[in-house]
Amino acid sequence: xxxxxxxxxxxxxxxxxxxxxxxxxxxxxxxxxxxxxxxxxxxxxxxxxxxxxxxxxxxxxxxxxxxxxxxxxxxxxxxxxxxxxxxxxxxxxxxxxxxxxxxxxxxxxxxxxxxxxxxxxxxxxxxxxxxxxxxxxxxxxxxxxxxxxxxxxxxxxxxxxxxxxxxxxxxxxxxxxxxxxxxxxxxxxxxxxxxxxxxxxxxxx
Numbered sequence: 001x002x003x004x005x006x007x008x009x010x011x012x013x014x015x016x017x018x019x020x021x022x023x024x025x026x027x028x029x030x031x032x033x034x035x036x037x038x039x040x041x042x043x044x045x046x047x048x049x050x051x052x053x054x055x056x057x058x059x060x061x062x063x064x065x066x067x068x069x070x071x072x073x074x075x076x077x078x079x080x081x082x083x084x085x086x087x088x089x090x091x092x093x094x095x096x097x098x099x100x101x102x103x104x105x106x107x108x109x110x111x112x113x114x115x116x117x118x119x120x121x122x123x124x125x126x127x128x129x130x131x132x133x134x135x136x137x138x139x140x141x142x143x144x145x146x147x148x149x150x151x152x153x154x155x156x157x158x159x160x161x162x163x164x165x166x167x168x169x170x171x172x173x174x175x176x177x178x179x180x181x182x183x184x185x186x187x188x189x190x191x192x193x194x195x196x197x198x199x200x201x202x203x204x205x
Contacts, residue, residue: 020058023048024072027065028116036066036119063128070123071130073116077105078137085141091149092200095168098141099196102176103188110182120178131178135169138176142168146203155203164203171195 026048030039041062045052059065084101088094110117123131143165149155174180175192184191 016058020068023050023055023058024065024068028069031066031069031119032113032115035115036062036122041065066119066123067128067130069116070119070128071133073109073113073120074130074134077102077109078134080105081138081141085145091145091152091154094145094148095142095200096196098138098145099172099175099192102138102172103181103192106176106178106181107185107188109178110185117178117182121182124177124179135177138172139165139169142172149203153205156205168199171199 023044027039027044030044030047034043039062041055042052044062044065045055048055059068081098081101084097085094088097109120120131127135143161146155146161146164146168150157172195174184175188175195181188
């Protein structure tokens, strides 16, 4: 005789995903007000109304929480950059767009959410996995642009691809790295325009 399987009982309270999201949202707001470095997990627990031990059930450290926040911000920047680049038609235009979009997104974060920018700067100094992923996506975008430019005859083909991409990446890094951008903001608009022109001249066939 087959046994009747009882229906699943409704879960009690919020799911783990909801709790994690609640912690991240509260931490984002708290970091925005007080800064990442000055905040402890105990501060967050008190703010949210959870015990410190309960937060550690979902995140093993303050850095783990900061990592999610940093990843969310950097992912949003990459999304905006990809959208801008996709609208450009030539390889040269795509390169100018990626340089300008990265600078614009980073500058906006610096001036509008300075406390959260500071998390990204801390992350870049380590670097945290979110920053390594962010830089990896920029390298991939640059590689795609160079390949496209070589296929259309806009860019030279003699220099090894990895050497070309690395050189462009290092030229651009002071203007998109959260750690470095804060020291290069004064002349960033003019510098990125001139550097973009210089790089494009070096890529000409």
